[in-house]
Structures are given as structure tokens and as C-alpha cells.
Amino acid sequence: MSPVFSHGDLRLYILSLLAEAPRHGYDLMQALTERTGGTYSPSAGTIYPRLAKLEEEGLVTKTVDGRKTVYEITDAGRAEVTSREGDLEGIQAGLADSVRLIADEVRGSVRDAMRSLRADLAAASRDEREQADRAPAHDPRALSREQLHRADAAITEFRGRVRSELRSHVARGGELTASGVDAIESALQQASEAVARAVRG
Known part of the structure; x- marks a missing residue:
């Protein structure tokens, strides 16, 4: 049994991870795996399209650092994370139950x-x-x-x-x-x- 993010939950969780620190895509995948105790391991095909969408919405920006593309949350992204703290707590509780x-x-x-x-x-x-x-x-x-x-x-x-x-x-x-x-x-x-x-x- 692996945790399944409901519609929009993964998007919000990615934003919350970026609110902690800028990250590149692989780092985000590792963080998701670690935070869920190994019960959820997203693929690049799952993460990068969502990052592109977040960038399109003005919630994250990206910069190229050598071979890596680093994503950083914007003020608008932080505002969304703050406004949805209750939703984020529910997501984290659900993941803990799954683990x-x-x-x-x-x-x-x-x-x-x-x-x-x-x-x-x-x-x-x-x-x-x-x-x-x-x-x-x-x-x-x-x-x-x-x-x-x-x-x-x-x-x-x-x-x-x-x-x-x-x-x-x-x-x-x-x-x-x-x-x-x-x-x-x-x-x-x-x-x-x-x-x-x-x-x-």
C-alpha cells in the first residue's frame, strides 16, 4: 500500500518543500521519498511537469546551476503555502498514517x-x-x-x-x-x- 496524493496535494507538498530551501528536481524526488518513509517514490515524469506548471503560475522560478536546474519558491508561492497550512497538515498526517x-x-x-x-x-x-x-x-x-x-x-x-x-x-x-x-x-x-x-x- 503506498500513499496516494489527492488532486492538488502533491503540488502543495512540492511547494512546501521549496519553501524550506531551493532544490533541483532530483533533490525533490529524494525529499519526497525520505519524508514518506520510502512509501512514495515519484518519477521524473511526475515531478518535472508539476514544476513546469508551478513556474507557469508564477509560484516558483528556476535557474541553471551547472548541469542542474534549481527551483526556488516565489513570494506568491510562499503566500499559497501559508494560506493552505491546514491542508498541508492534513497531507502530512495522511502520509504518516500510510507509513x-x-x-x-x-x-x-x-x-x-x-x-x-x-x-x-x-x-x-x-x-x-x-x-x-x-x-x-x-x-x-x-x-x-x-x-x-x-x-x-x-x-x-x-x-x-x-x-x-x-x-x-x-x-x-x-x-x-x-x-x-x-x-x-x-x-x-x-x-x-x-x-x-x-x-x-
């Missing part, structure tokens, strides 16, 4: 993957104990190698499921936020610790 929803979705996916991993580890541990009971006492290394192959297969399957979930999430229009990736890293650390405990028995 939280994305983070919740990612955390939910990671929790589901963790539950599946714990179940797989428990089953593998049971199977290992059962096979250890049946294995010849004189050949523990052969049994360990066999179980290592099973563990490798379980880990590969888990990795594939998680990657598939993340790729599907992005393909559906969602994007990963920094907090979402932090949650994933934390979950993987917990999984690593669970594996270590299972190995130690």
Missing part, C-alpha cells in the same frame, strides 16, 4: 514467517532426535551430514518464502520503510538465535 500501515504490514509478514520457521525447527528437532535413536551408534558423523542437508533445505525454503513475500508486497505497490527493514533484521536475528539454541539442543 505506519506499511510498517505494520511488514511486521505482520515477518511474524508469520517467524512462526513458520519455529514450527519447521521444532519438526526438524523431533525428526533429528528420532533418527538419532535409530542411527548406528558408531557413525555419528554420517548422521550429522544427513541432518545438515535437511537443515540446509529448510533454511533455503524459508529464505525463498520470505523473499517471495517481500517481492510480492513491493509488486502490489507497497514499499519497504527503514522501520520495516529494522523489524526484518530484528526478526532474522531472533531466528538466528533460535537456530543456535536448536543446534545446541
